[in-house]
Amino acid sequence: MCIILRNFKFFIFLFFLSLNFNNYSLAHIRGTFLSEKEAEKRALELGCKGIHKNQDKWMPCKNEKELHIYLRK
Numbered sequence: 001m002c003i004i005l006r007n008f009k010f011f012i013f014l015f016f017l018s019l020n021f022n023n024y025s026l027a028h029i030r031g032t033f034l035s036e037k038e039a040e041k042r043a044l045e046l047g048c049k050g051i052h053k054n055q056d057k058w059m060p061c062k063n064e065k066e067l068h069i070y071l072r073k
Contacts, residue, residue, distance in 0.1 A: 035058060046071070048066055049062060
């Protein structure tokens, strides 16, 4: 019984870990654009102001922290 409970806790931990990872991944999939215009359009849709560059992609909102806040709404 103890082994089953320990395995159950481990699977619950992995489940919540995967949920957190998926939210972060989805935010980047939904928040990166090749052009400034696309990022500006998405910023208007989200309700945030400004855009920023992340490596070779453009992202809405003034920074990535703000983008994640607006994507979770």
